[in-house]
Amino acid sequence: MVGKKKNKTLKKRIAVIGLGDFGKTLVIYLNENGHEVTAIDKDIKIVEEIKDQCALAVCVDTSSRSSLEELDLEDMDEIVVALAENFESLITTAYNLKDMNLKCLHVRYHSELNRKILQMIGIENLFNPEERAAASMAEQLSYQGVKKATLLSEEYSLFEVEISPLLYGKKLRELKLREKFQINLVGIRKAESNGNDSESQEGGVFLPNSRTVFREKEILILFGSSESIKRFTSVYPIKF
Template identity: 30%
Template sequence: MAKKIAVIGMGQFGMAIAKTLSRKGAEVMVIDRKEAIIEEMADRVDMAVAMDATDKKTLISQGIPDFDAVVVAIGEDFEQLLLSTTVLMDIGVKRIMARARGKNQRVILEKIGVKEILSPEDEVGMNVAERLINPSIVSFLNLPDEFCIMEVTAPPDVIGRSLADIALRRRYDLNLVTMKRGKEVEKDGETITEQHIYGIPRGDSIIRENDSLILFGKRVNVERFIEINQ
C-alpha cells in the first residue's frame, strides 16, 4: 500500500521532495498558500491544495491526521513553519519532518519535540566544502562515532589493481560497499557516459580509471587511503 505523505511549502526544496515521492509511488499531497504554485504542482502529485497550513480545522478537514508523514519544508518564514509544526503535533500527525535553517532553528524545533529535522543548506554546504578541500570525495554520509559512508573517485595508485591487491580492510581498516563505473549509452542521438552500480565486488575485481569506490569506515582512514594512493 502506497504511503500517504503531505509536503507543506512549495519552494525548491519542498517541490523536489514532493516530485521524488510521487515518482517513487507515494500518495502525495502538497500544500502552499500561493495558488500559482499549487496550480503548477497539480499535475505532478495526487493532491495540491492552496491553504493556510496553520489552520487546524482546515488541516483536519483535509485528513492530514491520517497521513503517514508530513514534511514541513517552509523555508523563508520560520514563524509559519513553527506554527504549522505545532498544529500538526496537536492534531496527532504520526510522523513530522521539519526544515531548519541554522543552529538556532534546529534548537527551537528540538525543544518543541520534533524528532526529525532537515537541514539541506548545512548538508549541501558540508558537501561543497569537503569537495573543495578534497576533490576525490564525490559524496558522503556522516555516521556516529566518526564513521562515514563515502564515495570517492579511485585515486591514481589503485587504478589497474585488484581489490585483493589493494587490501582495503587489512591495510586501511575500510570496507568496500560497492563501486560505480561509467557506461556509455545513447541518448537523443548522443553518446554519453552514465555511472552505474558495479554490483558486489570480488577480490579479483579490477579498479578502472574513473571508477568510484563507496567505502565504509572511519573518516580518518578514508582520508588516509586517498592521501597514500594519490
C-alpha cells in the first residue's frame, strides 16, 4: 500500500477501483475538486504513478472478497468501479461490493451483456463513458452552432451554442425561452467582458438575468432536450 495524505478541505470520500485511462482521469479530476480519493488497482506500477494525485493509492486485487474487506470501503461516500475489459474481475468485484452491502456503487459496463448481468446482481447505477461521449458528440455534430454538448440524463443535456446574429441587441426576457422552446439559459460564455458590473462573472462565464442583452461572439449555455435545442437553433441559426 502506498499513499500520500493531503491537508485540504475535503468534500467527499470516494474510492475508484480500476485505474485505466478513464479511472486515472477520474481520480485526477476528483482530487483537483477537493475530494478525498482512494485509488485502487492490482497493478503496482499504475498505483505508484497515481499516488501523488490522490489521498491514498492501494495495490490490491479487488476480485478477492477478503482483500476488499480490508479496505474499509464502508466509510466511503461513493465507490466507482471503473475496471477495464476483464469481464470476470468486473462482475466478481461488483458482486462482492454489493454483497458487502456497500452503498452508492457506480459500476462501469462495456457491453450490453455486462449491463444485463450487473443488473441481475442488483447493481443500479451503471454507466458507460464511451456511450455518453458518443451521444454527446452526436448532439454536438447534429445541430448548427452547437460547440459542446454534455449529457446529463437520457432526456436532458447542457449545450454550448454560438449566438445567432438574430439575437444581437435583444434582451433575455424578450425571448421567452421556457415558454417557446422549453429550455433554460443557465450561463453565457463571453469572448470579452461586456463591462456590466451588475452581472456575476467567473472564468469567462456570467449568470444572465432578465435584463441581459445579447452581444456578438457570446456562447449560450442552454439546458434542455435535444428536440428543444433543435427548435431553438432552427429559429435562431448562426448562418442564414
